[in-house]
Structures are given as C-alpha cells and as structure tokens.
Amino acid sequence: MEAFVQLLEGFNEALTPINLLFALLGVLLGTAVGVLPGIGPAMTVALLLPITYVLEPTAAFIMFAGIYYGGMYGGSTTSILLNTPGESSSIMTALEGNKMAKAGRGAAALGTAAIGSFVAGTIATLLLALVAPTVVELAISIGPADYFALALLAFLAVATVLGSSPLRGLASLCVGLFLGLVGTDLLTGQQRFTFGLPQLADGIDVVIVAVALFAVGEALHVASRLRHGPVQVMSSKGSFMTGQDFRRSWKPWLRGTAFGFPFGALPAGGAEIPTFLSYATERRLTKHPEEFGHGAIEGVAGPEAANNAAAAGVLVPLLTLGLPTSATAAILLAAFQGYGIQPGPTLLTTESTLVWTLIASLFIGNVMLLVLNLPLVGIWVKLLKIPRPYLYAGILLFASLGSYAVNAQPLDLVILLVLGLLGFVMRRFGWPVAPAVIGLILGPIAETNLRRALAISEGDLTTLVDSWFSRVVLLVALLAVALPPLLKLTRRRKEAVG
C-alpha cells in the first residue's frame, strides 16, 4: 500500500508540464535512434547518455526512462521492416514479422508489436513497482559477502548464458574487469594500471567504454562487411489489426509478459531466453500451425511482449540491489553513478522520490510510445532508408560528441578508438561485448564488497560461504558455468550412441 502512495507521488512529480516534455523528448529520441539499423537498445542508451548529463537528476531520469523504452519500440520496427538479421533478442520478432510485412500485413505486424509492447511494458512496470519494495526488504540484511556472491553470479551468468560461446563470454568479461581495475583504488587511494597517465587516475569512463564497444566497434564491423546495394525496406502499409488479429494476439501478449518479466529480473537476465521461449510456446499452442514460418501474428505478439517485459524486469535487480544484468542496465547504473547515486538496497529510501518518479515515467513513456508509434510509423520507416555511409558516419559523429563531452579530453577519443577496434575484432570472432561492459561497471563494486567481507572476517575466506544466501547464490553461479558444457557433453554422447 505504501508503494502505491509513493507511486502516486512519483506520478505527481512526473506529470508536470516540463517533465512531460522531457519524457516526450526521451521517447522520441529513443525511438528515433533505436529504429536506426545497427543500433540496439544498449547502444541507444550509451549514445544518448551524455545528453542527460546537462540536466538535473529528475529530468535526466525521466528522459532516460523514455529513451530506454523508446529504444525497445524502435528496435522492433527495424526487425519487422528490414529483411536482414538484427540483434539477438529481436530475431524471433523478425522471423514472423518479416513474413507478415512481405505478405502486405506490415501494419498489422507493427500494430501487434506496439500494442504487445505496451501491454507487456505496463504490466511489467506494475510488477516492478510491486516487487521492488519486497526485494529491498529482503536485500537490506544481506552483507558484503552475499553481495559479492550476487556479483559473481551476475558475471558468470551474463558471460556464459548469453551468447553462443561461454568461453568467449568469459574472455570478454576478463577484458571488462581489467578496464574496471584501471584507475585509483577506492579503498586505499593507490593508482593501479594507469601507465603513469594522470588522465587515467579516475579510471576509464563507462560511457567511453560502452560507446567504443557498441557504437565504434559496430561501425567498424559494418564497414568491414558492408551490405552494398539499395536498402530494402518493406511496406508498413496494409490493413491494421482486425478483430481476429486481436483475438489471436492477446493471449501471446500475456504469456510473453509472463516469460519476460521473471527472466529479466533474475541475475541471469536478458531478453534472449524469454523471447525464444515465448516463440516456441506460441508455435506449440497456436491453432494455425501452418502459418508459422509464413507470418503468424502470434509469433510477433509473444516475443515482442517478452522482450519488453524483460526490459522492465531487468530494472528489479538494478534498482533494488544495484546489480546490472544486461548491458543496458550497466549503462543505466553508470548514469546513476554519474549523479553520485549508488543504486542498492538503500536507494528506495534515500532516493525514494527519484526512483518512483522514474517508475512513473516508465508508465507515462509507455503510453506516449503507443500513441506516437502507431501514427508516426511512416517517419520511422524513412529513417530506415538513410544511406548507410551517412548513417555510420553519423554514429561516429555522435560517438565523438558523447565521449568528448564527458571530460573534454582528446585522449578519451584515442581510448575510444582503441577500444572500438577491440569491439570490432570481438564482433568478428564472436566474443559478445555485453559481458565487458558489465565487468567494467560491476567489477569495482564486486571488489569493494569482497574486500569489506574479508576485512570483517580478518582474511578468513570461509566468510564468503557463511550465510545460506551466499551459498545458494554461489551454487547457482557454479551451475551457470558447469551446466552448459555438461549438457552438450551428454547430448553429444547420446548422438554418438544413437
């Protein structure tokens, strides 16, 4: 009940004309950047983060909420109307959405994606508001050792569960942990791995690493294998959703939400697994199995809802524990830190107004997105047709703007380029870049908690498995690493026998 009152206060704060304007601006920017091909939600947030630096925290987070959800909406438009594979969490949407657009049902596909995103986003944000205070109550008693266990779980889950090659995920994580070590040690003030450069004493800024790995790395990767020839954008025209489309869509929307939110909220979060599960479920439950693979509306409605619900779910560990479980969440955490706010169990009490305004803004942004997206889709389609040389040159222009604005330091741009080249080779060899961003931001937090725990126990390592909480979490972390190879091994053995 208390949460409800606070949420109303959040709405009170977010519904002032000036804050509504910031929400609108965030939603428009988020959709516009998110719809650009090659730019996923994480890169959208990273590129637009520096813009919010000039605003005061409340306005910045209201805008950020809009950007976050706007990026998700924009991404689904891209995957439906472009007949080329995009990022992993929207592959499922693209599968059926493409076929629908090709059959002249583009408007219906975009409609079920937008309304599904709205339904899922609203329900999941409501769940976030309900669950967050409870998680905080549970989390308020956890100690540094428990927190270290949680961080370890997030590291290993992100590195091994997401992506196709666990080992490459771990390699990427190691790179991120190293980048997180550069700078001044928080507890003793010693400089580490700064190569004697005073500019590195404060560490490497998260914005620079994120922009480098996502934006510059992607631009270079695309440059190395650019698809030439005219851009094929499918028509968004055709009749809008019919009554039958609605009847076929509403259950997948709800089921997708049910998959997306819990998976997003788990430390092994992310949107890939729930969208995949949602697609598989809809395919099994449908009354029109013959349409799957040829443009079944359920195959767009379910995964799209799961995708958005997961995006809200990711905010649960972020806002209650300070634990980022996706690259986007890691960048959001960096935004909090940029304002001197450390997310964690105390956030809901110390920054209560800010958090509830943020949650209220998610609701508002979601409504705006629904209203904006259905009529404005023609504009977004035009964005899809931007000639690629200009698009990627523009991405680099914005990368330069954002990274230079952080410290006004040309060296940052050189670091940006070096890490961008790293991001390029990582993409080339199938190393996922998200674990690096999470390692960078969560590494220092993990180290601080580890050392606090060991300081309390006077160096006794058994303190790390002292509580039930840490034991369970570490066991799950162990499973996250050991299970995938074991499963593969048994599967191969079966194949060898059969």
Next chain:
Amino acid sequence: MTAPPASERARALPAEPTTERGPRRGELVLSLLLVALGTYLVLDARGIAVPGSSNTVGPRFFPYLVGGATVLVGAVLAIRILRGDRGPEEDGEDIDPDAPTSWRAVGIIAVAFLAHALLINVVGWPLAVTSMFGVVAWALGARGIVRPLVAGGITSVVIWLLFVKALGVVLPGGILLELATAWL
C-alpha cells in the same frame, strides 16, 4: 560452444573453413593477447603499493584474481582455437556475411577518427568532426565528397550550437565559429 576435434568438425561442416583461414589465426592472436594481459596484471600488481600496516586484503588481491582468471581463460580459449573451435561472427542488419573483409574501409575510418581526435583542440570540434564524417562516408561508398562534407558540416554546426550555446557543454568550436557566435 564446445569444440569437437578438428577432424570431426571438418567432416560435419565441409564447406565452411576453406575460404576463411584468416579469422581463426586472428582469434588465436587475440586469445594470446588475453594471456599476455593477464600476465601483465599479475606482474604489475606486485608493484602496487600497499599502504600502512593493514593486515586485511589490500589493493593487490583483486588484480591477482582477475589476472589469474584472464590467463586461464585466454589459455583455454587458445587451445580450443588450435583444436578448430571458431566463434560465430556477429550478425547485423547491414552486414553481408558473404562479403570479403574490407580492411581498406576499416583502416581509413580508424585513421580518420584518430586524426579528428588530435585535431579537435586545434581546429575545433565542428571542423574536425566534419572532415571525419566526410572521409568515413566516402570510405563507406557515399557518392562524391562534397555532399558528405556538407551533410557533416551542417549536422556538426547545429549540434555544436545546440550543445554549447543552449546546453552549456564544453566543446571547442574553433576560432571562426566562436567569433561568429560570440553574440549569442
């Protein structure tokens, strides 16, 4: 991705490896660099000063941990790669998986970006970024050089005006632009 031994893999996927021998060697280098990074972490961590008489865990502990893990991951990955494991290259809307790698485009873009980084404090952000924009667009196959330069020029000046004059971000504008907009 668990790697079947090279021979088994060659049988399963006969068409794949022939044309692309490059990436595998490249990734081997990358994984060895990871081993080198881990070694550097461990060695350099020994030089971090540990202040005072603290008998608790100091600033060297975590670097040792990360360094050790990095060496281990890099080494295992290197062995895997030698045995024929290969990561799937990332997909993207604008990526043509069958296109040959254009090192020329990557090289030109990297050099243009480096040049613009060094030029910002000399000629100002709008001019530096405009030339970078023009060169990148040209390297990616935009027609002509005038249109990219005009597009980049307009974008960068508008952004500069918005961010510097309206939002107060620190971004050198170059002498000309700063003089021309001094009245704002």
